[in-house]
Amino acid sequence: MDRPFSQIDEFTPEVLEQLRRESFLAQIEMAEQVGSTSDWALDALRDASQSRAFPLLFLCDRQTSGRGRSGNAWWAGRGALTFTLVVAPPADRLPPSRWPLLSLAVGVAIVDAVQAVTGDSIAQLKWPNDVYMSGRKAAGILIEAPPHRRDLLAIGVGINVSHRIDEAPESIRNVATSLHEATGQTVTRPYLLLEALRRIEQAIYLVVEHDPWLIDRANALHMLTGKSVQLKLPLETVTGRVQEIDPDGGLVLQTESGQRRFRSGTVAAFEP
Numbered sequence: 001m002d003r004p005f006s007q008i009d010e011f012t013p014e015v016l017e018q019l020r021r022e023s024f025l026a027q028i029e030m031a032e033q034v035g036s037t038s039d040w041a042l043d044a045l046r047d048a049s050q051s052r053a054f055p056l057l058f059l060c061d062r063q064t065s066g067r068g069r070s071g072n073a074w075w076a077g078r079g080a081l082t083f084t085l086v087v088a089p090p091a092d093r094l095p096p097s098r099w100p101l102l103s104l105a106v107g108v109a110i111v112d113a114v115q116a117v118t119g120d121s122i123a124q125l126k127w128p129n130d131v132y133m134s135g136r137k138a139a140g141i142l143i144e145a146p147p148h149r150r151d152l153l154a155i156g157v158g159i160n161v162s163h164r165i166d167e168a169p170e171s172i173r174n175v176a177t178s179l180h181e182a183t184g185q186t187v188t189r190p191y192l193l194l195e196a197l198r199r200i201e202q203a204i205y206l207v208v209e210h211d212p213w214l215i216d217r218a219n220a221l222h223m224l225t226g227k228s229v230q231l232k233l234p235l236e237t238v239t240g241r242v243q244e245i246d247p248d249g250g251l252v253l254q255t256e257s258g259q260r261r262f263r264s265g266t267v268a269a270f271e272p
Contacts, residue, residue, distance in 0.1 A: 005191035006117075009162075011061060015190050019057075023197040026053035035065035037084040038142060038156035045086065045146050045154075054088040054152070059193075063158070077163035079178070081189045085155045085200065093208045096145070099153070100263050101214075101249035102207050103129045103143045106155055108218050109199035110139050114159070116199075117192050118183045124223035127242075127251050127267065131159070132223055135272055136177035157196065161189055218245050227271040229253070231262060238262070 008015060016028050034040045041058040044050070063082040094102065107129030114123040114131060124132050131139035139159040146152055160178035168176055179187050206214040219225065224242040231238045231253065238260065240253030250263045 005194055006188055008190055009188040011059060011190065016059075019190065019194055019197070022194060024201045025055050025057050025197065027055075028057045028059060031058075031060045033062040033064065034060045035063070036156075037063060037082050038144060038154055039065075041084040041086055041154050041156075042144070042146050045149050045152065054086060056086045057197075058084045058086070077160075077167050079161050079163035079180075079189075081157075081159040081161050081192055081196075083157055083193065085157070085197070087153050087155065087204065088151055089153055089204065090208060091151060094204075098207060099143065099145070100128065102153070102204065103141065104218055104245065104249040105203035105207050105214055106141050106143065106157070106200055107131065108214065108221060109203040110141065110157060110159065110196055111221050112217075113192060113195040113199050114138070114179060116195050117187050118179060118185050120183045120185070122182060123221075125218060125221040126223050126270075127245060128249070128264075133177050133179070133182035136175055136182070138177050138179060138182060155200065159192065159196075161187055161192060212247070215245060215247050215249070218249075224267065224270055229267050229271070230269040231265045232268040233262070233265050237268065238265075 011030055016030055019025065020028055037058045037060055060082060062078060063080065107125050110131050111123045111125050115121055122133050123138065126132050129141040130137055139157065142156040144154045146154060160176060162180045163178055165173055165176050165178060165181055179185065222245060225244065226242060228241050238253060238255060240255035240260065243252040243254055243259065246252050246261055248263065250261045252259060252261050
């Protein structure tokens with residue numbers, strides 16, 4: 001390639017091949033437009049006749065019906081980076097009980113990737129794996145285990161890169177942002193993708209190796225520490241003040257009834 005990734009915002013065949021060579025990817029599947037890269041990935045994995053190598057990236061130029069956590073929709077305008085990375089983690093060292101920690105680790109990886117490409121430290125982590133900038137959501141992550149392939153994990157990522165939030169549905173205009181709107185900088189998607197892949201690879205390694213640096217980094221990036229939040233659970237909503245993220249990736253709250261730890265849940269409200 002004649003120009004570096006930081007100057008190219010198109011996923012040409014040459015760019016895709018360089019991405020594969022410079023990351024830990026074994027294979028890339030590219031589409032101009034899909035409803036959801038995660039749905040595309042899960043559907044593709046059902047086809048046992050196709051030979052695929054992992055890690056496998058499902059990447060699109062435009063996603064129209066993305067999915068987020070808890071069944072929420074994920075809007076992605078033109079200029080967003082949306083992909084699903086399918087990995088085959090070592091089952092003996094990354095059992096399902098540690099998948100919540102992997103979700104947190106990927107969130108840390110995306111925050112670090114955003115900070116690296118923008119040179120700006122305003123990107124923060126909102127437990128368990130959302131990325132916020134200046135108090136607004138800039139990226140989301142959804143990790144799923146294909147029901148027909150329990151040896152694989154599908155890591156879906158959506159990052160608002162260069163599109164205008166005023167083009168978004170009215171319901172999210174006041175809660176979302178993009179890298180460009182938050183920093184005023186122009187970031188190319190191939191450059192951000194490469195940085196994200198490198199850090200996700202490291203994140204998987206940190207979880208497998210039980211490296212304590214991961215939790216230290218998550219707590220350093222966490223925007224909710226010391227704030228009062230409402231945590232929505234299937235059978236209750238808990239109000240408390242965030243103490244920390246524990247070594248298992250859970251959220252520790254100080255509630256009226258004492259300190260409680262949560263491995264899952266949705267932070268439905270929090271102090272700005």
